[in-house]
Amino acid sequence: MKAIIYTSVGGSDVLELTELPVPEPGPGEVRVRVTISGVNATDWKCRQFGHVRGELLYPVVVPHHDGSGVIDAVGVGVDPARAGQRVWLWDAAWRRPGGTAAEYVVVPQRQAVPLPPDVSYEIGASVGLPAVAAHACLLAGRDAPDRLGPGALAGRRVLVVGGTGTLGHAAIQLAVWSGAEVVATASSPDQERRVRAAGAQHVVDYRAATAAADVRAVAAAGVDLIVQVAASAYAETDLEVLATGGTVAVYATEGRGQVTLPTAVLMGRNVRYQFVLGTTLPPAAKDVAVGDVAAAVGAGALDVGDASGLPLLRFPLERTRDAHDAVQAGSAGKVLVDVATF
Template sequence: MKAIVYSSTGGRDVLELVDRPVPEPGPGEVRVRVVISGVNHSDWKAREFGHRGGPLMFPEVVPHHDGGGVVDAVGEGVDPGRVGQRVWVWEAAYKRPHGTAAEYTIVPSRNAVPLPANVSFEVGASLGLRAVAAHRCLLAGQHGPRRLGPGALEGCTVLVAGGAGGVGQAAIQLGTWAGASVIATVSSPEKAKLALAAGAAHTVDYRSDTVVEDIRALAPGGVDLLVEVAATANIGTAMEVLATDGTVAAYGTEGTSELTFPTRKAIGRNLRFQFVMVMTLPAADKDLAAADITDAAAAGAITAGESAGLPLHRFPLHRTGDAQDAVQAGIVGKVLVDIGE
């Protein structure tokens, strides 16, 4: 099979297009013939810095966590009926050498989630880590539901920071599907159009000197939940717009920045700060997210493309380096690598 691999950390020059034997699934695993691979920030970071800044966990790594494809073989203990099933794949490269930047990948059966018949492979490859992160953030509220679905967030005002980003777009779509009133912050009129296309009721320019007043005008009682990509940079705004019993759900790291906030104000208003790292979530939370996301996709509530607020950028397998560079440079939308039909 054709695959992109790297055997040392570094820039895009460590990536190689090679031929490798088709891998065989082990117990509890499935083999997926990958049609489209999805690229995330964690993919180029793992390539450049290794596992948590340390050495690679394997002599050779196939990158990328997300994808869409078809199960073509199963290991011991997996229902043979899964062969031929369309799936969306996520977390493929977490502590494993078989990512989705290859014609075939091997993943635990639970990480190959059945893809509804009405959902395309490109949408399936665009779900993965970003949608799971958004799902977890939306469930972080102090009085929030246990899972998402129509009406689950009815009466809740959600502020999504960075509404034109990958997680932001998923949070807008999932939040709107669940009945929340969603406000998104953006940095340009072009990004405002994308956030509105995703389903946001309102957008606010976070660079404005009146950002707090603008948000308060839309949510006079404050926002119940803030899905935050840059908690350190935005903490001042957060403390002014959160409602009593409000929650900040932060999924962005901002490098080595440290978060400080006025403790008295936070305590006095019973605020909650929830930090989200998809890979280290409990397995039960991951499975719940996969189920809810699949339901939303089947209902047409979480989609991809310009009309859904998530422009798609396509690259062939041999240009995986360009695809990762595009993500690293902050391209707006979802970057996909086409593997095969």
């Protein structure tokens, strides 16, 4: 099978297209013929900085956690009826050498989630890690519900900073699906169009001098939850717009990733910070997230493409280097690698 691999850490030039044996599913596993592979920031960071202390966990790595395709073989203990099922994939490369940047991938059956017949492979390859991490962010608040779904966040105000990114986009859509009132940030007319297309009811420019006042104009008592992409850059503004007892859920680092906070102010207002990394969430939390994300996908609440505010940037498998570079450069949209056509 054709596959993208790397055998050492480094820039995108360490990625190479090669031929590998088609893997066989073991007990409890399924093999998926990959249609589309989704690329996330985690993928290029693992490639460039290694898995643990600058080292790779495996001598040969096929990258990418997310994807979509069709199950074509099952292992012992898996219902044979799953063969031929359309699925979306998550965590394919987490603590495993083989990700979705290949014509075939083998994963535990729980990581191949049925994709409804009316849902595109593009959506399937785009949810995965961004939606699972967004789910964790949205449930990080005080007195949060156990699950997301219609009405679960009713009466809550959520501020999504970085709503044009893949996780921010998923956070907006999941929050709106769950009944929250969503404020999203934008710093250009195109960004405003995109976050409104995702479902945000209010938009503010978080870089403006009036940002805090603009948020307070639509949430006088402050927002209950901030889904934050740049915690150190916006720490001061976050505290100005966060309600007493509110939560900042941080899912990314920027610059040196150092956040300086006024301890006494945080204590006095009972504010909490929750840092979120989708791949290291506890298995039980991942299962809950995947279940809720699958429900949102089935309900049509998670969508991608320009009309929904998340343009798609597509590359063929042999241009996976370019796909990694696009994600690393902060491309506006979801980066996908086309692996096969059914």
